[in-house]
Amino acid sequence: MLSSNLLDEFADQGYVIARNILDPDTVLQPVIDEYASVADRLGKRWIPDEYDPSESPIERMLQLMRETHGACFQAMDITLPLEDDILPDTPMHLGPAVFHLLRNEALLDAVETFIGPEILSNPVQHMRIKPPQSSISAKNKPHTLTLTGKTSWHQDLAVVTEDADQTNLVSVWLPLNEATVENGCLLVVPGSHKLGLVHHCDTPTFQGIPEHLIGESKVPLxxxxxxxxxxxxxxxxxxxxxxxxGGRWSFDLRYSPAGQPTGRRWYPEFIARSRAHPETELTDPEQWADSWQSARRALAGKPRPAFARWDPADPLCA
Ligand SMILES: O=C(O)CCC(=O)C(=O)O
Structure with a gap:
């Protein structure tokens, strides 16, 4: 468990960094190895002539991103797309190493400190591989760039549906390689959570908090x-x-207390930890993958789930 100092810091600053809680060799390396296999599979399919399997896993993923102009990203992400149509064969990566990361004991211990012992894995989750800005071509779709380029200012509550406004959501961000100021680490405005939900734009040209609402002190992490x-x-x-x-490689995951709305009701959730009813925990990676595949079947070919929290024609965002 994290110390009560970190709880106070979280309440005051709106974030904490729990240093060195995941063992890179036993916890992160299996995820890296799993993605190396994903990259090899995608490389053979998308760029058989250029793909270089002798490169490091992150370089292989960057090569794929570069040569496919980001089009292969969906096959590496751990969710369905929010802004592209969902097809019966929309690819996702739902491997066992990612599932074990979602259920990692040390990670859940940290989360438990903030939201209690009945923990739902909330489906708002991404893997992000962020190529050097200089290698990103204009052929990348803008919404792929929101996940793989610089991310604009936002609050996570703004990207879930209103039914989750009272949900005790916690976001967990973890790097698979060094995240630095140079390669695009996170930036926060400490204490800004005390302002409540601020105005966001969600227009075709700008998504995020308008510049004038962003606080002065921006702290890189x-x-x-x-x-x-x-x-x-x-x-x-x-x-x-x-x-x-080089690349920047990370996961952002979300957890919320069991029984509270996730804010993405059309995507699957699961009990990651329950001290009261351990028998309800999902422990089988295949069942997790199946739950996403059945969401995909249910959503394929249908109008995209409505997410109309912010007005796309908002005059304040023009
Ligand atoms: O990883 C990034 O670049 C941005 C992540 C983010 O904004 C989030 O997890 O909400």
């Missing part, structure tokens, strides 16, 4: 593999552009 950043759902945060010549 460089972190290392093994560290975990926990964010209050109302803290204003963004990420810097990747100005390095």
């Amino acid at each position: 460089p972190v290392s593999p093994g560290d975990v950043i926990l964010l209050h759902p109302l803290i204003m945060h963004a990420s810097l552009p990747n100005l390095s010549d």
Whole structure:
């Protein structure tokens, strides 16, 4: 468990960094290895002539991103797309190593400190591979860039449906390689969670908090593999552009107390930890993958689930 100092810090600042709580060798390396296999599979399919399997896993993923102009990203993400049509074969990555990361004991211990012992894995979750900005072509779809480029200022509560406004959501952000100021680490406005939910734009040209509402003190959060950043759902945060010549690789996951709305009711949730009813925990990675596949079947070919929290024609965002 994290110390009560960290609880106080979270209440005051809206975020904490739990340093060195995940063992890079036993917890992160299996995820890296799993993605190396994903990259090899995608490489053979998408860019058989150029793909270089002798590169490191992150370089292989960057090569895929570069040569496919980001089109292969959906096959590496751990969710269905929010802004693309869902098809019966929309790809996702739902491997056992990712599932074990979602259920990692040390991670859940940290989460338990903030939201209690009945923990739901909330389906608002992404893997992000962020290529050097200089290698990103204009052929990338804008909404792929919101996940793989610089992220604009937002509060996480703004990207879930209103039924989750009272949900005790906690966001968990963890790097698989060094996240630095140069390669695009997270940026927060400490204390900004105390302002409540602020206005967001969601227009075709701009998504996020308008500049004039963002506080003055913007603090970058460089972190290392093994560290975990926990964010209050109302803290204003963004990420810097990747100005390095390497990649930035991370996961952002969300947890909320069992029984509270997730804010993405059309996607599957599962009990990651229950001290009261351990028999309700999902322990089988295949069942987790099946739950996403059945969501995909249910959603494929249908109008996209409505997410109309912010007016796309909002004059304040023009
Ligand atoms: O990883 C990033 O660049 C941004 C992540 C983020 O904004 C989030 O997890 O809400």
